[in-house]
Amino acid sequence: MNEEIAFWILSAIAVLGALVAVRKRNLIHGVFALLVFFAGLSGLFLLLLAEFIAAVQVLVYIGAVGVLLLFAIMLTERVAGDDNRRMTSRGWRWGLVMAAAVFVVLLLRPIQKWPSPEPPQPIKPSVEELGKKLMNPYVVTLEVLALLLTAALIGAVTAAQGVRMPKEEDSQE
């Protein structure tokens, strides 16, 4: 009962946040509404006892992605927030179709009452279990991901530095 009430409250927060994020014309308001959506999602993870994922959701999405978005907006001319340009994206019909398709696919299983592909095993959703899983069966995946991210990081730094002309360097000094 308690969980159900909490679920509905958190879902309402998440859905409202997502709606405001899409509808707001003010960019900064939009970003903060998106962060409200992330917070609601993290609450839903907590409700599923996935505390690690909830914490990472806050850490990565609110703490990093949100700040990154604000950072990017700060560097544009629209940091003041007031923007009355009308923007209509041409592809919104396709977006609607895609959204409906994803929704239907997600609903297929409960509607058709398909048996789940493998019987759910009782697992302890703990940080310790997660760590053991990451270090034992999925260690190669983890390492590949880490390598990919490092490559992306180095690439970003290189791209940000740009190509330096030797002549310019001389004139600076």
Added chain:
Amino acid sequence: MSLELLIDILIATVPLMLIFATLFAFTTWLERKALARIQNRIGPNKVGIPCTRIGLFGLGQPAADGIKMIFKENIVPRGADRLFHLLAPILALIPSMLVLCFLPLDFPWLNEDSVKAFLLDGAVIFFFAITGLNTLAVFMAGWASRNKYSLLGGMRAVAQMVSYEIPLVLSAVIVVMMVGSLNAGEIAGVQTGGNWFVFSPWGFAAFVIFFIAALAETNRSPFDLPEAESEIIAGYFTEYSGFKFALFFLAEYIAMFAISGLAVTLFLGGGDGPGLAVAPWLSAVWFLAKIFGFIAVMIWLRGTLPRLRVDQLMGFAWKFMLPISILNIFVAGFAWHAEQLGNRYITVITWVISLAVLYGAACGLNQLNRGKVRPREYKYAE
């Protein structure tokens, strides 16, 4: 929700809020007094018991300040975003209050069945996740005021906090690696009996990195660029007055307590100290005393060090703190494996080698980062 659970939650949370709010009031007085002594002044010494001439060394000053703050006019600039202007101080206070419950403070009134958030698997991750929200509040305040100085302060704060969060987390990783747990209670428990992490080369290096990054995270001097008075008035809270300003002030100090508390948990053994076998309630006292040690050092640094420049601040985070904290993780990993062997000689050799590596790396990075500074040329003087 059952009544017992509600009472348990209240027992776990209300004392934290009361104790740390009281400590905040005391700390503001302590800071003003200490800074005054450093600058050869007396500091607040008038406000004591009302309607008498008893001064009590000015201990009534925080209460007087609080009353003044509440009754001050609340001014919102005409161009400001009213909703965000109101929300920002609240958003600043909530995360700093929330993370207090992840500190392993074993109060005597907590028993086996009490709600203890610090025993959560992942308490340390939660701590970092929720502390990160402070950045958003600062940006919100700077942006909502619609004032160029506020916005500049907000931008500086975001850049600074994002940069220093990385060495902060990376230095905490070492302790997590050594203990093999993210549970704050367990991390403090491993260090009982003087077995603190600060007493090892890698632990000490991590502790210093953590402390410097914590100073930057809480916008304390010498990293108080977001509120540099001489450059941008008061930074992100230029347009705040009255009680909203007081909330920012409170949030900043509570965040200081919280991050010092985490440093105590990770490196200084939590509530560990002499006399625990006789009186277990001393644990909370030791914990708070260690936090106050940190606060005292922070006040001391504020009275002593000049403020950094923006390029120095960023260069220090990315070119010095980040490489050395990553190197420290490797050193700690090798040291952990060496200590698993259980041989005393190998342990000693590991200590010497890791000390040499860390010291050499620090010196080398210092040399690398030293700008090409030529001796000053005097044109009009000899």
